[in-house]
Each structure stands twice: as C-alpha cells, then as structure tokens.
Amino acid sequence: MGHATPATRALDRAGVAYQLHEYAYEAGQEKIGLHAAEAIGADPARVLKTLMVEVDGRPACAVIPSDASLSMKKVAAAFGGKSAVMMVPAKAERLTGFHTGGISPFGQKRASPLAFEAGALDCARIILNGGKRGLMVELSPDDALAAARAEARPLIADQ
Incomplete structure (x- = not known):
C-alpha cells in the first residue's frame, strides 16, 4: 500500500514524527474507528475518528475517540456557534479531498476550523x-x- x-x-512538511499502521479496511463497517482500533490492536480511546460537521452552516472538523459520540451542543459551543449537525458524506468528501472512512485532520483540501476532544489528549500517543x-x-x-x-x-x- x-x-x-x-x-x-x-x-512531513510540518516535521512531525509519526508511525504508520495499516489494516484491511472493510467497506460497510458501521463504526470505522472501532474497526480500525481492533484491526491494529489499539485501545479505542487512543484511536481517534475525524468527523466533519457544520456549525451554523459553516464547515468544521471534530476529532474524538472512536468509542465516543459527539455532543452537538458542545461542538457548536467549541466553534462559537448556536447549532451543529453532521456534514453529509458527499460534502465532507468534496471539502476534505478524502473518502469517508479515510478522512484525516491533516492535509485537507480546504482547511476548516479544527478541534480535538480535550480528554483524548491525555494519552502519550494517539492514532x-x-x-x-x-x-x-x-x-x-x-x-x-x-x-x-x-x-x-x-x-x-457525557457517557
């Protein structure tokens, strides 16, 4: 691959050291982040999923643990808005340049405001x-x- x-x-341009993990992606998985965590043998709390949202109609990107769910109220507040909704997959793909199941917070075609779940950053390494x-x-x-x-x-x- x-x-x-x-x-x-x-x-690479940012000069960041990283380690690659590959796994056999299976189309149709409902919870892609959890599938990835299991496939690479990592704790789901360390494997983060990248979700594209719209806050008051503006695109934004939220990165959270694969075993957690977004709070749209918290997402709206994080990006200074009143309401937030999930972005439809086709729009997320056009905006980021990535296919769903492969959206990364790094190197998106069109940059959007980006936030990571604060509690997910307590790990020494994230995936x-x-x-x-x-x-x-x-x-x-x-x-x-x-x-x-x-x-x-x-x-x-809150879980």
Whole structure:
C-alpha cells in the first residue's frame, strides 16, 4: 500500500514524527474507528475518528475517540456557534479531498476550523486516519494539535 497521502505529506512538511499502521479496511463497517482500533490492536480511546460537521452552516472538523459520540451542543459551543449537525458524506468528501472512512485532520483540501476532544489528549500517543482507508498514523497529541492547527475542546457526549 502506498503511504504518500495529502495527510502524510502535511505531517512531513510540518516535521512531525509519526508511525504508520495499516489494516484491511472493510467497506460497510458501521463504526470505522472501532474497526480500525481492533484491526491494529489499539485501545479505542487512543484511536481517534475525524468527523466533519457544520456549525451554523459553516464547515468544521471534530476529532474524538472512536468509542465516543459527539455532543452537538458542545461542538457548536467549541466553534462559537448556536447549532451543529453532521456534514453529509458527499460534502465532507468534496471539502476534505478524502473518502469517508479515510478522512484525516491533516492535509485537507480546504482547511476548516479544527478541534480535538480535550480528554483524548491525555494519552502519550494517539492514532488518527492517515488520509486513506486502511492507513493510520500514530503520533504525540502535541504534534497532532500543532500539525492540524487545532484546539483542544470538550466535544463528546457525557457517557
């Protein structure tokens, strides 16, 4: 599998050290992040999923643990809006340049405001999509925030 994606190229340009993890992506998985975590043998709390949302009609990107759910109220607040909804997959693909199941917070075609779930950044290393279905990147939370130009905010529903 080729490893050069817009996401890995963005990490390379940022001078960020990362480790690649590949797995056999299976189309039709309901919970892609959980499937990826299981496939690479990682704790689902360390494997983060990238979700495209719209806050008051404006695009934004939320990154949360694969075993958590977004709180749309918290997402709206994180991006300074009143309401938030999930972005339809076709629009997310056009905006980011990635296919669903392969959307990365790094190297998106059109940059959107980006936030990581604050509680997910307590791990020494986190794992995110590398810009292609079946390709994950592992790096430090600080490097991920810097490379994505993201902020840490509360984003997930209370569990």
